[in-house]
Amino acid sequence: MSLTAEETSHAHDRLDPKSFGEQHNESELLGMRSKIDESCRWPCLVFFATGTAWLVVGSLLAMMASIKLHSPEFLAQHAWLTFGRVRPAHLDTVVFGWASLTGIGTSLWLMCRLCRTPLRYPSMLVMAAVIWNIGTLAGTIAVLAGESNSIEYLEFPYYATFMLFIAFAIVAVWAIFTFGQRQEGHVYVSQWYLFGALFWFPWLYATVQLLEIAGLVKGVAQESVHWWFGHNVLGLWFTPIGIATIYYLIPKVIGRPIYSYYLSILGFWSLALFYNWAGAHHLIGGPVPQWLVTCSIVGSVMMIIPVTTTAINHHMTARKHLELLRYSPTLRFIVFGAMSYTIVSFQGSAMSIKAFNEPFHFTHHTIAHAHLGLYAFYSMVMFGAMYYIVPRLTGREWASSKLIRLHFWMVSIGITLYFVGLTLGGIIQGFELNQASVPYNEVVGQHGLWNGTKLFFEGFKEQNGAVKFMAIVHDSIPWLLSRSVAGTMMTIGHLAFGTLLLINLTGWGRRRVGPTLFRADDERYHAAMGEEQDWTVPPQDEQGAHI
Amino acid sequence: MNYGPTLFIGVFLAFASAWLGMIFLPAHHLGHLKPVAADTTSPALPKPYSGLELRGRKVYQADGCVYCHSQQIRGGEYNADLNRGWGPRRTVPQDYVNDDPVLLGTMRTGPDLVNIGARQPSDTWHYKHLYQPQLTSPGSIMPPHPFLFEKRKIVGQPSPDALDVPGIEKGYELVPGDDAKALVAYLKSLDRTYDVTK
Numbered sequence: 001m002s003l004t005a006e007e008t009s010h011a012h013d014r015l016d017p018k019s020f021g022e023q024h025n026e027s028e029l030l031g032m033r034s035k036i037d038e039s040c041r042w043p044c045l046v047f048f049a050t051g052t053a054w055l056v057v058g059s060l061l062a063m064m065a066s067i068k069l070h071s072p073e074f075l076a077q078h079a080w081l082t083f084g085r086v087r088p089a090h091l092d093t094v095v096f097g098w099a100s101l102t103g104i105g106t107s108l109w110l111m112c113r114l115c116r117t118p119l120r121y122p123s124m125l126v127m128a129a130v131i132w133n134i135g136t137l138a139g140t141i142a143v144l145a146g147e148s149n150s151i152e153y154l155e156f157p158y159y160a161t162f163m164l165f166i167a168f169a170i171v172a173v174w175a176i177f178t179f180g181q182r183q184e185g186h187v188y189v190s191q192w193y194l195f196g197a198l199f200w201f202p203w204l205y206a207t208v209q210l211l212e213i214a215g216l217v218k219g220v221a222q223e224s225v226h227w228w229f230g231h232n233v234l235g236l237w238f239t240p241i242g243i244a245t246i247y248y249l250i251p252k253v254i255g256r257p258i259y260s261y262y263l264s265i266l267g268f269w270s271l272a273l274f275y276n277w278a279g280a281h282h283l284i285g286g287p288v289p290q291w292l293v294t295c296s297i298v299g300s301v302m303m304i305i306p307v308t309t310t311a312i313n314h315h316m317t318a319r320k321h322l323e324l325l326r327y328s329p330t331l332r333f334i335v336f337g338a339m340s341y342t343i344v345s346f347q348g349s350a351m352s353i354k355a356f357n358e359p360f361h362f363t364h365h366t367i368a369h370a371h372l373g374l375y376a377f378y379s380m381v382m383f384g385a386m387y388y389i390v391p392r393l394t395g396r397e398w399a400s401s402k403l404i405r406l407h408f409w410m411v412s413i414g415i416t417l418y419f420v421g422l423t424l425g426g427i428i429q430g431f432e433l434n435q436a437s438v439p440y441n442e443v444v445g446q447h448g449l450w451n452g453t454k455l456f457f458e459g460f461k462e463q464n465g466a467v468k469f470m471a472i473v474h475d476s477i478p479w480l481l482s483r484s485v486a487g488t489m490m491t492i493g494h495l496a497f498g499t500l501l502l503i504n505l506t507g508w509g510r511r512r513v514g515p516t517l518f519r520a521d522d523e524r525y526h527a528a529m530g531e532e533q534d535w536t537v538p539p540q541d542e543q544g545a546h547i
Numbered sequence: 548m549n550y551g552p553t554l555f556i557g558v559f560l561a562f563a564s565a566w567l568g569m570i571f572l573p574a575h576h577l578g579h580l581k582p583v584a585a586d587t588t589s590p591a592l593p594k595p596y597s598g599l600e601l602r603g604r605k606v607y608q609a610d611g612c613v614y615c616h617s618q619q620i621r622g623g624e625y626n627a628d629l630n631r632g633w634g635p636r637r638t639v640p641q642d643y644v645n646d647d648p649v650l651l652g653t654m655r656t657g658p659d660l661v662n663i664g665a666r667q668p669s670d671t672w673h674y675k676h677l678y679q680p681q682l683t684s685p686g687s688i689m690p691p692h693p694f695l696f697e698k699r700k701i702v703g704q705p706s707p708d709a710l711d712v713p714g715i716e717k718g719y720e721l722v723p724g725d726d727a728k729a730l731v732a733y734l735k736s737l738d739r740t741y742d743v744t745k
Contacts, residue, residue, distance in 0.1 A: 069656070072680070072690045079694040084611020146609035151648055179551065187549045196558050203562065207570060215647055217574045220640045222649045224573040228565070236562075272558060276565030285621030286651055287638045292573055299565075358625055362617060362655035433655060434627040469631070469658055470686045476656075477688065 032116060039118035040109050041393045043125035045505065047105030048386055050133050052494075052501050054097025055379075057140075059491040061090035066487050070480040080144045088155045089143045095153060095233070096164060097136045099374060101129070102382045103241040104171050107194050109389050110248055111175050114191050115182035119174070128170035135163030153230050154213060161209055165202070172198045189264040193244035196272060200236040204229050220287050224280055231279035234373055239271070239341075242381045243310060246338050249388055250318050253331045259316035263309045271306035274299045281352035284361065300352035307345035314338045327517045329404045333384030336412055340376035344369065359434050364479065365426025368419050375490075376415045383407070383497065390504055391515070398516035399503040403496045405518060410493030418486035425479025432472040580644045585742070592741050595645050596733070603733025606726045608650070610692065617652030618661040618737070634662045635740050642739045657689055664738040673731040674710050674723050682712060695727035 065087040067074050075081045112119050119125065139160030142148065148155040156164070175198045179191070208229035211217040217225055251258055258264060277299025280292045318335060325332050347369055350356050360366065387404070391397050398404060502508075582591035596604065607613070620628045622637020629635070638661055643649045652659075667673065672683055678696050680687040696710070701720050709720040723731070 068690055069688055072688050076691045077693060079610070082610055082692065082694070083690045084614055085609075087614050088611055148609060148611065149648060150608035150611060150613045150650060152613075152653065185549060187551075187554070192554060195554055199555070199558055200562060203566075207566070211570065211574065212648060217578045218644070218647060219577055219580050220643050220649055220651075221573040221577040222647075223651050224577075225570055226648075228569040269557065269561070272561035273564075276562060277569065279569060282653065283651070285625045286619050287640050287642065288573070289576065292569070295568055358627075362653065364656075366653065433631075470684065473656075473688055474686055480688075 033113070036112045036116070036118050037109075037392045039120075039122055040112055041122075043119065043122045043129060044105045044109050044389065045393055046126050046129040047101045047108070048390060049501065049505060050129060051098050051101030051105065051382075052386075052498055054093050054101065054136065055494050056491075056498055058090055058094035058098055059487070059494050061086050061093060063484070063487050063491060065090055066480070066484045070477050070484065079146060085144050085146065085148065088148055088150075088152070089140050091153065092143060092155055093136065093140055094374070096139070096156070097133075099238055099378060099382070101132065102386065103238060103378075104129075104132075106245055106382065106385045106389065107175065107197070107241055108171070108178075109393075110190055110244060111178050111194055114184065114188050114248070115178050116184045117178060117181045119178065120181075121174075124170055125174055128167040128174075131163050131170075132167035135160045135167065138163065149213065151212065151226060153233055154208060154226070158209075158213065161205075161213070165205060165209075168202055168205070172202055188248075189258065189261075189268065190244035190248045192268050193240035193247070196268075197237055197240035197244075200232070200240075204232050204236065223283055223286070224288060224292060227279040227282040228276075229279070231282065232276065235271075235275040235278065238374065238378045239275070242337065242341065242378045243267075243271075245381050245385045246314060246334055246341075249330060249334050249384060250314060250338070252388070253328050253334070254318060254321040254324055256317060256321065259313050263313045267306045267309040267313065270302070270309070274302040274306065278303060278348075278352070281357070282361075284352070284354060284357045297352050297354070301349050303345060303349050307342060307349075311338075311342040329398075329401075329408065329516070329518060330384045330388040332408055332518075333380045333387065337377050337379075337381035337384065340372060340380065344372040344377055347372065359430030360426060361430075363426040363429040363433065364422045364476065365430060368422035368426060371415065371422075372419050376419065380411070380415075383411070386501070390501065394504055394507075396504050396507055398500055399508075400500065401516050401518055403500050404516065407493045407496040407500070410489045410496065414486045414489030414493060417489070418483055421479050421482030421486060425476050425482075428479075429472055429476050432475060577640050580641055582644055583641060583743075592743075593642060593645055593739065594736075596736060599729050599732045600736045601733075603726075603729035603731065603736075606695075606730040607733055612660070613650045613652045615654050615656035615689070616658065616660045617655055618659065619651045620659065620661055620739075628659065631658075632666075633659045636743070638739055639743055641743060657687075660734070660737055661739055662737060664735040665740045668735060670731055670735070671710070673734055674727060675712060677727060677730070678710065678712060678721070692727075695724050695730065697722050697724050 064075065064081065065083055068076075068083045068086070072083075079085070108119065108125065135156075139156030142157045142160060143155050147157050149157070154161075175194065179195060208225055211225045212222045212229075247258065247264070277295055280288065280296035281300050284293050284297070286293075318331075318338075322335075325335060351360060351366075351369065387398065582593055582595070584591040618638075620634040620636065620638045622629075625637075629637075642661075674696075676683040676689075677692045679691045679693075680689040681691075698715065698719055698721050701718055705720050706722050708722045710722070712721055715721050
């Protein structure tokens with residue numbers, strides 16, 4: 001038996017009548033949902049499919065870069081595959097390809113669902129997705145061809161950036177327009193975060209492009225601009241999208257409202273206020289004014305407030321329903337992401353404190369931290385979101401719970417190994433870098449100019465624990481190898497997810513009816529989860545159910 | 548929180564406050580520094596880059612040196628950078644007035660390069676190191692950059708630029724390409740060992 005999209009979407013949308021507001025009846029809500037999903041189908045699927053394709057490309061580039069770090073002869077003959085090009089190409093494809101595209105797709109769907117209004121003129125958003133993809137492709141080719149400007153997160157040349165900007169403008173205008181058209185009086189917490197993200201990103205991107213790339217600001221002030229952007233693109237673009245998704249999907253899957261409306265208000269406004277200031281902790285000890293760095297350390301430490309409130313709110317919401325992790329792929333990915341958000345944020349606050357920053361800055365520890373944020377938190381949340389949203393758009397269930405299981409375990413064990421390996425390696429590297437009692441020219445050669453310096457530090461030379469630079473390199477290699485193993489596991493997981501998505505989009509293979517759960521044979525799942533429920537509005541706040 | 552304009556104004560103000568502090572003030576204070584001369588007879592420092600050095604800087608950017616090498620000496624309580632012999636003093640905003648973009652870097656998979664020109668003034672060393680880092684620095688994990696060099700048949704006299712490296716067949720020679728020459732010129736120009744206390 002095969003179902004039409006609308007029927008399937010109805011099948012998902014069976015609701016617990018207790019969760020309704022008084023002014024809506026069941027059939028009205030179901031009709032609305034299927035209209036919204038219908039209107040979002042093309043743009044969201046294009047965003048998801050191309051985002052996932054970029055994830056696979058980005059994973060391959062990452063593998064290449066990772067192998068090169070412990071086996072430098074690997075693919076060293078060609079300029080366009082040298083480490084210094086492949087590494088930024090990896091970063092840009094996963095940030096602008098994977099993370100941004102899937103984030104926009106998820107945001108659009110959430111915005112429409114929460115505003116209870118179908119997407120108007122969806123073809124314009126398909127166009128935005130196409131322009132964004134062309135921009136990302138052009139930028140990636142430019143980086144590999146040696147046109148990178150070597151500014152982290154901003155390697156793309158102006159023409160690629162310009163295309164991203166145009167595409168983003170379309171998305172932002174559409175989202176704000178949809179927000180203005182909302183049919184629901186209550187603005188849910190996810191919408192605040194999405195509203196913030198859609199407003200902040202263009203401002204961030206325009207500022208950094210004009211001031212740093214176009215060169216309106218000269219000298220080290222560029223670095224302040226750069227890290228204000230570099231940190232905020234994580235904190236005010238990806239983080240709000242990730243948190244908005246968590247705030248929507250945890251209540252949806254477990255069928256309970258958010259624990260506290262007031263905690264979510266505190267969490268949102270403290271994030272908006274403090275995250276902005278955090279960027280310059282990348283410049284601690286650097287050639288910038290002390291007050292700038294101090295402001296950033298304060299901002300970074302104050303981030304404990306939004307992170308704690310959000311963590312309490314998520315945890316208290318999901319607390320008594322964690323047995324659902326055994327059934328729901330969406331919940332499993334989302335909870336993994338939510339827990340990682342708490343960990344990565346506390347770690348980030350700690351890393352901005354000078355005592356931690358001195359050894360760990362400039363080491364692989366920072367790379368591990370970045371992946372904990374953008375992968376273990378954000379990417380896992382995006383996987384969870386797509387497991388939830390895509391069947392509602394295509395009207396087809398996921399083909400195989402085995403593949404979902406493979407995906408989950410590969411990426412979750414992979415990122416854990418990645419994080420643990422590079423964190424330990426980074427700590428060792430950092431402490432060794434700070435045991436600096438041997439002048440550098442001991443290693444690279446003997447030259448007159450530095451003999452004075454060398455003599456001056458001769459006293460330190462014999463001290464126990466002094467570490468030569470090449471010894472640090474040597475000691476880091478096992479940890480770099482562990483990263484290649486972890487990366488291989490994650491890539492296998494991505495290929496499993498890519499296969500699932502491809503089967504779902506094309507409709508190949510046997511059709512499944514009913515949600516694909518980890519233990520669909522278990523009777524308890526019916527009682528536990530599976531159907532879409534409406535608990536996104538807290539009972540103490542205003543009226544009504546939510547879509 | 549259900550009123551769009553309130554949300555907008557709050558989001559705007561939170562963002563604008565940090566924009567003033569993190570963007571406007573630093574740009575206002577540090578955006579217009581100029582090279583400084585110690586007295587009327589000496590040249591303004593840091594020296595401007597030559598055309599070749601600027602081209603080398605482009606190669607440095609294109610091949611992503613910044614992803615493993617920083618260009619800053621931390622000061623104050625961070626004396627490890629000084630102890631390692633990477634420079635005689637911490638770097639200050641004035642050191643970067645000619646750099647566009649500034650390439651402070653975030654990783655030290657390899658050593659800091661802000662004074663590499665002073666630490667390592669030999670052309671031959673740089674060429675060999677770029678061609679095959681293992682030749683000059685055994686144990687290095689820096690990628691070789693053979694694509695910056697040209698292997699060609701010796702016609703007539705061998706080139707004076709030819710590098711003495713193993714693995715080149717008889718009758719052939721290895722010479723640095725234009726990008727390699729520019730990059731080495733840039734690396735040798737990296738020297739912030741002058742005194743800034745005057």
